[in-house]
Amino acid sequence: MGNEKTRTRYIGRSIPQNDSPLKVTGTATYASDIELPGMLFAKLVTSDRAHAKILSIDTKEAKSVPGVVAIATGSDFPFRIGIYVGDRDLLATDKVRWVGHPVAAVIAETLQAAEEAAEKVQVQYEDLPAVFNVRDALKPGAPIIHEHMSEYRVFPAFSPVPGTNIANKFVLKRGDAKAALDKAHLVIEEEFRMPRVSHAFMETQTVVALYRRDGVVEVWSSLQSPFAARYLMAQSLNMPVNNVIIHHPFCGGGFGGKAGLGWEPLVALLSKMADNKPVKLILSRKEQFVSAAVREAFIAHVKAGFEKDGKFVAYQADFIMDCGGYGDYTVNVSRTTGYAADGSYDIENLDVTCRAVYTNQVPTTAMRGFGYPEGHWPLEQLLDRAAARLHLDPVKIRLVNLVKPGESTTGTGEHLREDAGDPRRVLSTIVKELKPNGRIPESKEPWVIRARGFALNVKGPSQPPNxxxxxxxxxxxxxxxxxxxxxxxxxxxxxxxxxxxxxxxxxxxxxxxxxxxxxxxxxxxxxxxxxxxxxxxxxxxxxxxxxxxxxxxxxxxxxxxxxxxxxxxxxxxxxxxxxxxxxxxxxxxxxxxxxxxxxxxxxxxxxxxxxxxxSVLNSYLNPETGQGIPSIFHTFGGTGVEITLNLLTGEICVEKGVQVEDIGRVINRLGVEQQMDGGMIMGMSISLWEKMQVDGQGWVTNPNFSNYYIARMKDMPGEIRKVAIETPQEDGPWGARGVGEMTMISVAPAIANAVFRATGVILRDEPMTPETVWLAIREQRPDLLEKAMKALGGTSDTTHLQRPLVRVKSGQNETS
Amino acid sequence: MKKITLNVNGRRRTANVEDNEILLDVLRDTLGVKSVKAACWRGECGLCSVLMYGKAVKSCLILAVEADGAKITTVEGLSRGESLSPLQKSFVEHGAMQCGFCTPAFVLTAHSLLTTNPTATDSEIKEYMSGLICRCGTYNQMLPAIKEAAKHYRKHASDDL
The missing domain is CATH 3.30.365.10 (Aldehyde oxidase/xanthine dehydrogenase, molybdopterin binding domain)
Known part of the structure; x- marks a missing residue:
């Protein structure tokens, strides 16, 4: 990490978080630990249909379960809410929009009684045609998932298209991308994809709410943003903002998934229904996977044009995001993906479209770094691909294209301030720490390849200008x-x-x-x-x-x-x-x-x-061109990895990681290191293993940690080198910029670039599971697979093989 | 309903439990031991780990009636007052936690490992701790924290920790 510049007492030193003694003794109180006198428990009844009209809800038998206090259905809450697009019901009203959509909520004296009664709520449905992928949802005549879109309250920065399934369409335009692509020396056209992933914060969403008899609502919630939650709640309950009090106890992880609209308004109204007694809702892990919001999936069709010297002259990108049943926060994910699609590069001609599209899948929301992991997955791979085609070094091609703070203008037309950071130093530091062109020790097993790759990143906070x-x-x-x-x-x-x-x-x-x-x-x-x-x-x-x-x-x-x-x-x-x-x-x-x-x-x-x-500089972006100033700062950084790739199994192991971020000034060195390590490990987990599997009827088939694998301690790289570069930003506190989310963005493309560099195999899909990687090797480099089979002493004929030789982790294969 | 007796952190506790009730719920809800966290309810994440006769077990996979008479240690039982156990201290000093929701389970599980194997190698520690999930990804701080604390366990291998 960087050197001390001035003598300081605390700034730049390593200090454990001051709540550590409470956490390590188990005495930090989380929302799930809170109990109030007379507290009741709520349990959700969720839809088993992907898209269906609700004909009737029969609660008679459920109400006869001893201990049941009340049962709420959608008709009890006839309004819609949302942070950016007010498209959400508290409970499904006329119809359900995905498997897992909450339809009713049972309130009972014990959780057991609530659970028993929830199973006895009878819902009659009439199935509607469902649509599970964005391409189908965009077809003319596709089933419309939000018929009343034109009535929704929409935050000024967003543009839903009523009469379609488009929740938001963002356009970024600069120069003439089409003309520049026509003239470019090299054009690469490609499609990249990411699946739905779960934030999987360890504490599931939990709310305790008390609707007091003086009309004040008190809430204890496992959430990230108490004030945004308060405002949304006051809006939906139509009460003065100061009559809502959100208590923010310790929170067991967020990663963006606890930032948008939570369960607070629902539980508050349940408390009102239950004679003003406190009510607690704690989501089960399965509900967290299928009834709450996760990270969106997307398809990106991209076309990148380069000159002979590696100059990135034109970028055309069409992102289609699957926001599921509700678009709420994902409209902002689509906006950010669009305006940040050019990463840290100065590309003269840009034509980027990003649409968030409703489907009958689990709804989606913000997740760590949102918009940037999406944009960097294609972008950073395209640079390595172009470098290979143009016989340039991946470092060299980036040096040709990197923005120059003080000189360059970003894709949205923002003049990049001189103290914005030093992307060139980020790059040279990665080169120094990773040695991507250095000698790589050969693996003892000839079917295992060792490789190095890297990717850069940039990110600023995505927030409304005010x-x-x-x-x-x-x-x-x-x-x-x-x-x-x-x-x-x-x-x-x-x-x-x-x-x-x-x-x-x-x-x-x-x-x-x-x-x-x-x-x-x-x-x-x-x-x-x-x-x-x-x-x-x-x-x-x-x-x-x-x-x-x-x-x-x-x-x-x-x-x-x-x-x-x-x-x-x-x-x-x-x-x-x-x-x-x-x-x-x-x-x-x-x-x-x-x-x-x-x-x-x-x-x-x-x-x-x-x-x-x-911020006095930010503005709404121009709805036709995306021009304007969206961010309060940009943190430049990057990730390097050394991996081993087993050709026979398709398994990738990250042996070494390098994390570099220009964060302006280190305030707490230990905190920065925690973020860099955590971002590396979470990024690795998401890019190698995580994917929510969905069957033909819209059921998530792996809503648990056996079949949805998350990195464990044994998966962490043997070494993670961490360097904080300190180019102070004049208007940052002590010169500092943010770092938390940035650390995850470039992990996936760095891994893909390492694979590409060593084998020429292109990986278009996350996660890079053994199966997808193995199939890509078989399709793109059968010769490598044959050689590896021979080395093992087996047959070199791979044509009969449909699957890799070994399955490595449970739950990560497509077909398991 | 059956009445069971547990020794929780050295204190005798009794509870009336249903036949199908799990130890996790009895500890958290009936006895109010909130350091035992619930996050998956099916033995996959390890956050409800407690020590049963000194060995780390997942309390969501144990029926309360099975635990009748058992000696249970939770993270509250590792230290008293403001003083931390060597392992807890090491976790704090190494910054081996972020959101902290998994911390009690990791501390207990590491304690269970080090009491039986105070000379555990890196790969033994990693393997042993891999029944648990830390989504914040603080593994790279936990590993040195556990290794540092191991010194203390080696020194006091014969003491009852």
């Missing part, structure tokens, strides 16, 4: 500080980093600065959401504002006490002192509640600092 944040610093009697910020806490470590900044600025020991772990929207400062790696930047800047305000007050008071000009007062080491006269010094504890003169007169008062931050 997404803001705030911060409040409260001093206590002893000069210690409570920092009130709204950014959620689910493992990213943002609040620890913010405490480090405050402690550094005032010269206080870190334990004297605390962010309350469990916070409520009524008792902490506002921030729009906890998403997009925006927390440190937005809430950090707001906190710096609060620090400035508090310092100004301290300086004001001390200058009066010392009878010196304000300019002569400095605040450091937990005290205010006079420059050049160190004996004139007041500890912060003596100012915190009011400074008291020896005669008892006092000045000042309890010290509070407040700060806010809103």
């Amino acid at each position: 997404a803001s944040g705030s911060s409040i610093l409260k001093f206590n009697e002893d000069g210690s500080i409570d920092l009130l910020v709204g950014t959620g806490l689910f493992g990213q470590g943002t609040t620890t980093a913010l405490c480090m900044i405050v402690a550094e600025e005032f010269g206080l020991p870190l334990e004297k600065v605390r962010v309350p772990f469990e916070r409520g929207t009524d008792s902490t400062a506002y921030t729009w959401q906890t998403v997009g790696s925006r927390g440190l930047f937005v809430d950090g800047n707001a906190t710096l504002g609060a620090i400035r305000e508090a310092k100004a007050k301290i300086v004001e008071i001390s200058s009066q006490v010392f009878r010196v000009p304000k300019e002569d007062v400095v605040v450091r080491d937990g005290a205010a002192s006079v420059r050049g006269r160190p004996w004139l010094k007041i500890p912060l504890s003596d100012i915190a509640m009011a400074y008291t003169y020896p005669n008892g007169n006092a000045i000042g008062g309890p010290l509070i600092g407040t700060g806010t931050w809103t």
Whole structure:
């Protein structure tokens, strides 16, 4: 990791998250741990049809189960909600849109009773024609999944197309891509795909809600963005925003899946139905897979044009995203995929379309880095492909095309600021750490190939232009500080980093600065959401504002006490002192509640600092061309991998990983490393193994961790090298940019590039399971497979082989 | 309904349980031991791991009636007050957790490994811990945390940890 630049007390050091002692002793309270007096339990009844009209719901038998309090159906909540497109029912009203769609909710005194009753709810359906893939959904005459789209409330940045299944269409245009492709020296046309994946946060979505008798709703929820949840809830319940209180206890993972609309409004209304008793809903793992929202699947048809020297002159891309039954957050995923499709490259001619399309599949939402893993999967592979065709080095072709901060304009027409980062240094650092052109030790088994590959990435937070944040610093009697910020806490470590900044600025020991772990929207400062790696930047800047305000007050008071000009007062080491006269010094504890003169007169008062931050540069993007400024910063980075590929089994193992990000300034080195390692491992898991399998009727066939494999400790690479480059951004807190999501984006294309580089085999689909990789080798390089079979001592005739020799992990084969 | 007795972290606890009730639910819901987490309810993620007679088991796969009379240790039982066990301390110092939801299970499982095999190699540790899932992917911090703590287990191999 980078070198220390100035002597600091905390900034740049490795500090464990300050909630660690609670977590390691099992005493951190998560939403699922919360119990209230008289609490009831809810259980969902979900659809077993993909697309069907609801004819009737018979709850008579269910209601006779002892302990049942009430049963809610869609007709109890006749309205729609959503964060970007208001397309969601709380429970299905007229029809169901996918297998797993919640149709009813049972409230009972015990979970067992609720579960028993849920099984006894009888729903009569009339099947409607269903559509399971985006190409069918786009055909003229396709079944329409949202007939009333024209009535939906839509956030200004999005463009649904009523009368079709298109939830949003985003277009990015720059130059003349068609003309440039016609003239290009080399054109590569290709199709890439990604499947639905589950966030698989370990704590399933859990909500405890209490609809109080004074009309105030209190919610304890496992969620990322308490304020966004509060606003949506107030909207859907049609009540003043301050009558909704969202408590944010510890949260067992989010990864974007707990950022959009959750289950809070439903459970609140269930509490109202149940005579204002608290109600708890905890999703089962299967419900989390099939009834909640997951990451969307997509198909990208791309055409890339290059000059002889490797110059990337034109990019035409058509992304079609399968957003499933609801488009809610995925419309923003499609917008981001569209505007960020050019990655970190300066491509003069762009013609990118990205459509989010409804199907009768599990609905989808944001997931770590959304829009960027999607765009980088094709883009970074195209660069390696073009390099091979043009006999250029993959490093060289990137050097030809990388944006130049200070000079380049991005695809959306944003002049890239000079301090945006140093993508060239990112690239050279990957080369240094990975040595992609160095000698690769040969494997002992001739059927195993060792290979190196890399891919770059760039990402900024995807948020509305007016997404803001705030911060409040409260001093206590002893000069210690409570920092009130709204950014959620689910493992990213943002609040620890913010405490480090405050402690550094005032010269206080870190334990004297605390962010309350469990916070409520009524008792902490506002921030729009906890998403997009925006927390440190937005809430950090707001906190710096609060620090400035508090310092100004301290300086004001001390200058009066010392009878010196304000300019002569400095605040450091937990005290205010006079420059050049160190004996004139007041500890912060003596100012915190009011400074008291020896005669008892006092000045000042309890010290509070407040700060806010809103971007002044961002705007909505032009609906015809996608031009505008969407992001508050761009973090440039990249991933390198050394893999082994077993030709006989198709199994890929990541032996070594390299993670490089230009994050401006390291605040907490340990936090950065956690993100880099975590992003590597999650990225590897998703790109090699994870896929939600769906049968012909729209049933997810692997909604569990036996058949949906997630990386375990034994799967982690033997070594992960992590380098944080520090090109400070002038308007970042201490120069910092976000890092959390960035670390996952380029893992998949880096692996695919390693395979391509060693074998020439093109991998178009994620996940790169043994079976898909093996089939690709057999199709594209049968000679390699024959050689490997011979080396094993077997037959070289591979024509009879339909499957790889061994299955490596349960649940990852297409046909299992 | 059957009345069972458990020794949980050294305390005698009784509970009336249904024949089909799992140990996980009895610990979490009846006895209020909230460090035992539920995340898959079918033995796949390992987050409900507890020590039963010192050995790590998945409490969602054990019927409460089967555990009658058993000595159960949860992560609360590894340390007292504000002082942390060497393993817990090592987890904190290495930053071996992000969201923390899986942490109690990883700590307990590592404890179970190191009490029986304090000289476990990297690959033995990885294999042993692979019944559990950490979705945040904090494995690269957990491995050195466990290895560091192993020193303490080797030193006190004969003590009752």
